[in-house]
Amino acid sequence: MDVDYELASWSNLLTYSAMAVYAIAFIVYAFDLFGGQRLRSTEAASGDRKATASARGAGAADRSGARADARTSARSGVRRTSRGASVAVLDEADTTTAEAPASGGPAGGAGSGGRGGVKGRASGGDAAEALDLGPRSRKLARIATSLTVLALVLHVGAVLTRALSVMRVPWGNMMEYAMTAAAIAGIVYLVALRFRDMRYLGTFVTGAILVTLGVCITVFYTPAAQLVPALQNYWIYIHVPIAILSTALLSVSAALALFQICKAWSESRGSSRRLAFMDRVPSSGDIEQVSYRIAAVGFITWTFTLIAGAIWAELAWGRPWGWDSKEIWTFVVWVIYAAYLHARATRGWGPTKVAVLNLIGMASLVFNFAIVNVYFDGLHSYSGI
Amino acid sequence: MKREETNAPVTRTNETADRQGSGSAAKKSGAKAAPADIGTIGMLRWAWRQLTTMRVALILLLILALAAIPGSLFPQRIQDPGRVTRFIEENGRWGEILDSLQVFDVYSSFWFSAVYILLMISLVGCILPRTAQHWRAMRARPPKAPRRLTRMPGYATFPLGDDDPADLLDLAEERLRKHGYRTARNADHIAAERGYLKETGNLVFHAAVLGTVITMAVGALLGYSGQRVLVEGDTFTNSLVSYDSFERGTYFDADRLDDYRLRLNSFTSTFDDEAIGNQFGQPRSFEADITAFHDGAETQHRVRVNEPIRIDGSRIYLTGNGYAPVLTTRDADGDVTFSGPVVFLPQDGVYTSRGVLKVPDASPEQLGFVGILLPTAALNDDGELVSEFAELRNPYLVMSAYAGDLGLDDGVPQSVYELEAENMAEVIDPAGVPVTLQLAPGETTDLPGGHGSVTFEGVQTFIALDIRHDPTQGLLLLFSTLLLAGLGLSLFIPRRRVWVRVNGAEVEVAALARGEDPRVEQTVEDLAVELND
Numbered sequence: 002m003d004v005d006y007e008l009a010s011w012s013n014l015l016t017y018s019a020m021a022v023y024a025i026a027f028i029v030y031a032f033d034l035f036g037g038q039r040l041r042s043t044e045a046a047s048g049d050r051k052a053t054a055s056a057r058g059a060g061a062a063d064r065s066g067a068r069a070d071a072r073t074s075a076r077s078g079v080r081r082t083s084r085g086a087s088v089a090v091l092d093e094a095d096t097t098t099a100e101a102p103a104s105g106g107p108a109g110g111a112g113s114g115g116r117g118g119v120k121g122r123a124s125g126g127d128a129a130e131a132l133d134l135g136p137r138s139r140k141l142a143r144i145a146t147s148l149t150v151l152a153l154v155l156h157v158g159a160v161l162t163r164a165l166s167v168m169r170v171p172w173g174n175m176m177e178y179a180m181t182a183a184a185i186a187g188i189v190y191l192v193a194l195r196f197r198d199m200r201y202l203g204t205f206v207t208g209a210i211l212v213t214l215g216v217c218i219t220v221f222y223t224p225a226a227q228l229v230p231a232l233q234n235y236w237i238y239i240h241v242p243i244a245i246l247s248t249a250l251l252s253v254s255a256a257l258a259l260f261q262i263c264k265a266w267s268e269s270r271g272s273s274r275r276l277a278f279m280d281r282v283p284s285s286g287d288i289e290q291v292s293y294r295i296a297a298v299g300f301i302t303w304t305f306t307l308i309a310g311a312i313w314a315e316l317a318w319g320r321p322w323g324w325d326s327k328e329i330w331t332f333v334v335w336v337i338y339a340a341y342l343h344a345r346a347t348r349g350w351g352p353t354k355v356a357v358l359n360l361i362g363m364a365s366l367v368f369n370f371a372i373v374n375v376y377f378d379g380l381h382s383y384s385g386i
Numbered sequence: 387m388k389r390e391e392t393n394a395p396v397t398r399t400n401e402t403a404d405r406q407g408s409g410s411a412a413k414k415s416g417a418k419a420a421p422a423d424i425g426t427i428g429m430l431r432w433a434w435r436q437l438t439t440m441r442v443a444l445i446l447l448l449i450l451a452l453a454a455i456p457g458s459l460f461p462q463r464i465q466d467p468g469r470v471t472r473f474i475e476e477n478g479r480w481g482e483i484l485d486s487l488q489v490f491d492v493y494s495s496f497w498f499s500a501v502y503i504l505l506m507i508s509l510v511g512c513i514l515p516r517t518a519q520h521w522r523a524m525r526a527r528p529p530k531a532p533r534r535l536t537r538m539p540g541y542a543t544f545p546l547g548d549d550d551p552a553d554l555l556d557l558a559e560e561r562l563r564k565h566g567y568r569t570a571r572n573a574d575h576i577a578a579e580r581g582y583l584k585e586t587g588n589l590v591f592h593a594a595v596l597g598t599v600i601t602m603a604v605g606a607l608l609g610y611s612g613q614r615v616l617v618e619g620d621t622f623t624n625s626l627v628s629y630d631s632f633e634r635g636t637y638f639d640a641d642r643l644d645d646y647r648l649r650l651n652s653f654t655s656t657f658d659d660e661a662i663g664n665q666f667g668q669p670r671s672f673e674a675d676i677t678a679f680h681d682g683a684e685t686q687h688r689v690r691v692n693e694p695i696r697i698d699g700s701r702i703y704l705t706g707n708g709y710a711p712v713l714t715t716r717d718a719d720g721d722v723t724f725s726g727p728v729v730f731l732p733q734d735g736v737y738t739s740r741g742v743l744k745v746p747d748a749s750p751e752q753l754g755f756v757g758i759l760l761p762t763a764a765l766n767d768d769g770e771l772v773s774e775f776a777e778l779r780n781p782y783l784v785m786s787a788y789a790g791d792l793g794l795d796d797g798v799p800q801s802v803y804e805l806e807a808e809n810m811a812e813v814i815d816p817a818g819v820p821v822t823l824q825l826a827p828g829e830t831t832d833l834p835g836g837h838g839s840v841t842f843e844g845v846q847t848f849i850a851l852d853i854r855h856d857p858t859q860g861l862l863l864l865f866s867t868l869l870l871a872g873l874g875l876s877l878f879i880p881r882r883r884v885w886v887r888v889n890g891a892e893v894e895v896a897a898l899a900r901g902e903d904p905r906v907e908q909t910v911e912d913l914a915v916e917l918n919d
């Protein structure tokens with residue numbers, strides 16, 4: 002029962018440090034999103050749309066450098082039409098000048114205009130917001146993102162030292178599970194940033210991680226120790242991390258769904274001063290797509306969690322399925338997300354209603370973790386609380 | 387196929403039968419009531435069509451999620467019948483009402499069954515036509531290009547230049563084939579489609595859901611599960627009479643019980659005495675050393691929580707453990723009336739254990755004892771006797787004694803863990819105070835009133851085994867694997883149609899995604915650039 006208490010206390014220290022940095026990142030993100038930055042009116046932005054398309058091209062050419070230029074001549078003459086189904090607004094290159102504030106990420110079709118001679122047509126209207134983001138606010142977002150990276154390094158350090166202190170996986174009880182899940186959510190967010198500019202989510206993500214870590218170190222706090230016999234099995238290397246990954250993915254998806262709903266609301270009301278920050282957020286349709294894609298991955302991993310859990314349950318208790326309270330709720334979560342995927346393909350279910358289903362799914366997921374583990378009787382009784 | 391969205395412009399124009407049910411125009415406008423005067427057959431057909439719409443499937447899914455929840459809020463008979471009985475007793479009239487609503491048997495209740503059976507019917511009604519349609523689609527030529535390709539979500543043009551139109555179409559066809567498209571050559575254009583596996587995956591997924599549910603139902607009919615408590619040294623022979631409790635599926639056949647015996651040689655458990663806070667005293671290992679006798683051979687097994695023994699179709703799981711104090715009772719003459727281990731069930735994390743000893747052979751009256759075993763006895767801050775650790779470090783037994791009629795001859799089966807003391811009186815000392823026996827291992831106490839004596843000899847351990855048989859598990863694994871694989875294909879394979887058309891001096895390239903496809907524009911553009919080279 003070897004536990005390195007020295008390392009375990011380092012883990013706690015790192016957790017507190019990570020929280021401090023997350024808190025600063027949270028504040029900077031908040032300034033980025035809600036701050037005093039004056040916004041151009043939507044009309045002005047839409048007037049610039051055509052310019053955006055070509056500017057985007059320029060940005061892409063910048064990024065891909067000489068190679069793109071070489072291709073340009075060979076490909077001249079291709080005219081492209083884009084309905085802007087998924088025009089990404091990502092400014093990986095924060096350095097881009099005002100004429101070319103945005104450039105396409107790999108996920109979007111944007112950026113391809115760089116192949117010379119293209120007469121682009123962007124009719125999605127998603128490009129508009131790119132223009133609203135002046136260099137100043139992007140600078141704040143960049144600082145906040147860097148801080149998030151730093152916080153995440155500390156956070157991952159906390160998880161690793163915790164794991165090393167007991168020489169086992171860092172998900173043997175609720176505290177460790179939530180800590181790891183929060184770290185993965187942070188990583189999912191940062192990885193997603195490579196494809197899309199989702200920094201408007203930053204406030205939300207850092208805030209949620211901060212709260213999670215706060216709960217971990219207080220309510221869920223569990224001293225470092227070895228595993229109970231029920232958890233001593235190789236399935237803990239399969240079932241639990243995938244559950245954690247699902248939780249992280251679905252959380253990010255839910256955060257996006259929330260923004261989608263707010264954005265759709267502000268879109269329907271036109272510009273208003275109080276909702277001005279919403280102009281910095283991509284169109285609700287755009288958010289919806291990202292949210293859906295992440296949720297789709299999350300649903301698959303959750304399905305895997307369910308199946309792997311059933312196999313483990315067979316190994317531990319002799320039946321794959323026994324309607325234990327934890328099993329019930331895992332099933333409920335699964336069914337709600339299945340309904341979400343269905344709703345998306347069902348007529349009469351508008352995007353906002355679908356997003357509400359996503360949020361209900363999230364609520365059931367949180368319930369499954371925070372309430373069922375602690376208050377419900379069942380075989381999965383290793384919350385550590 | 388997706389519903390239309392302003393920024394995900396997937397049209398359903400080319401679809402023959404959409405999944406929302408063909409001819410859904412009336413339904414779409416919200417006219418859900420059945421039309422009048424359509425007769426019984428008409429009603430049935432109408433109901434069937436309603437049931438197999440996606441909207442109803444969606445509603446049923448949401449209801450299923452809701453209906454599953456009560457099972458986590460109320461105790462369930464399939465988990466713990468004892469708790470259900472207690473719950474009903476405690477809640478009186480409400481308990482009975484809830485019981486009549488099958489709230490304690492949610493997953494076999496009429497309402498839960500109704501929801502999932504409707505869903506299964508809906509699923510069948512959904513899978514069959516779609517399979518037929520998909521089968522046709524897979525064998526049909528990719529559909530011709532619509533007249534106005536500019537409407538497509540992905541669209542690009544470039545001048546034909548001096549190329550021969552036929553050569554260009556040849557080239558386009560070759561390129562598209564190389565990228566996994568099925569192509570069809572038309573007069574002035576190539577029509578291509580890819581991603582049929584998406585729909586295949588989706589159908590496999592839905593069929594696998596159905597298969598999983600049916601397999602689970604069948605498994606419950608064919609299988610059995612039984613429980614047995616074994617004290618160290620005990621042997622269990624696999625036959626119906628040896629089980630403490632046994633649940634069988636409807637079509638289970640007792641003759642098919644595998645023939646084997648198990649002997650528990652020893653059981654050891656360790657608990658954490660180093661960790662701090664709430665981790666102190668947590669279990670760290672449970673290990674049973676079991677010998678199995680099967681087919682004339684003897685095998686040794688180390689059984690842990692996640693490591694069952696498998697013998698033929700049976701699997702033997704270690705699901706519980708505890709302490710069994712070894713007790714000896716003697717009558718006033720010193721003759722032994724009982725001697726052996728008595729299973730005490732642990733009540734909490736420190737294994738404060740409760741048990742009952744019944745001595746029908748005692749004289750002058752039958753005796754019954756209700757006892758608490760404290761594995762590591764200590765006094766708490768309030769001066770009460772408690773156990774402070776789960777291992778046997780300072781075992782101490784506290785019992786009260788009853789004399790009278792145990793009621794064992796009534797023919798009504800009794801639990802070995804409960805004393806039915808209606809016809810018994812507590813044994814009292816000469817002062818008229820009920821006696822409380824307090825024993826450390828090796829100690830003996832005399833009972834007042836000529837009832838003889840009790841000796842606490844020592845403590846053995848016991849384990850609880852679950853023995854199960856379910857012939858359908860292989861199938862279940864197969865279906866869940868298909869389910870996952872189908873889902874992956876369904877969600878991640880992009881399905882799209884591409885057209886390359888020579889339109890006068892211009893070449894048009896267009897694509898239409900069916901379902902989620904982030905790369906549709908990119909595809910068109912890459913293809914256009916490729917062909918223009």
Ligand code: HEM
Nearest residue numbers: 339342346387405438439440443508509512588595876877
């Ligand atoms: C136990 C019941 C069901 C479950 C768990 C379930 C689950 C799912 C899931 C997870 C998906 C997402 C896969 C994807 O988007 O490609 C899906 C898609 C779909 N389901 Fe079901 N389903 C069920 C019943 C039904 C029924 C009864 C119907 C027919 C009315 C149906 C029709 C469809 C269709 C058409 C899609 C494709 C939607 C799309 O293109 O995104 N499902 N289902």
